[in-house]
Amino acid sequence: SPVIGVLALQGDVREHLIALAAADAVARPVRRPEELAEIDGLVIPGGESTTMSKLATLFGMAEPLRERIAAGLPVYGTCAGLIMLADKILDPRSGQETFGGIDMIVRRNAFGRQNESFEATVEVAGVGPVEGVFIRAPWVESVGAETEVLAEHGGHIVAVRQGAVLATSFHPELTGDHRVHALFVDMVRAGR
Ligand code: GLN
Secondary structure, eight states: OOEEEEEOSSSSHHHHHHHHHHTTOEEEEEOSGGGGGGOSEEEEOSSOHHHHHHHHHHTTOHHHHHHHHHTTOOEEEETHHHHHTEEEESSOOTTOOOOOOEEEEEETTTTOGGGSEEEEEEEETTTEEEEEEEESOOEEEEEOTTOEEEEEETTEEEEEEETTEEEESSOGGGTSOOHHHHHHHHHHHHHO
């Protein structure tokens, strides 16, 4: 089975470890740059992207991660993790940086205040209908030519893929349905 890390600086790490194990991967938390050498793929969890950005810099993970992703490491980001994988954020907090990996522009907290958290069925290409849990979720404002749109909700892009990098605005790790994680595990297997 492929070894898949979960970036464990901040966010819902545990839920991803459980979902990955259920999808037949060997899952482990990753905090230090040297641990990047031991993984075939990486999940960036939901949480708070500004905090994650600061901690990644503090732990010396930002630059090594940027390089590994650019070199083709398969990565899956949910919610804040999607933000971390965007080449560009529309409304970054000052000093907020991303790892990049997907040619897209992302809007943070896009679904608005009165709707900060909600669930909706989302049709994900290649997976089928998925129960989407959205928590202060971003949406993808626009994508480049190489970026594949996998799902939309309310006319906004909420799941994308570019090569070996996958990202969703919502949190499949919170639903007990492991099909999106299984898709990512397949992408990691294909990359080995
Ligand atoms: N709003 C958060 C951010 O900007 C993301 C929320 C989440 O990951 N559930 O990072």
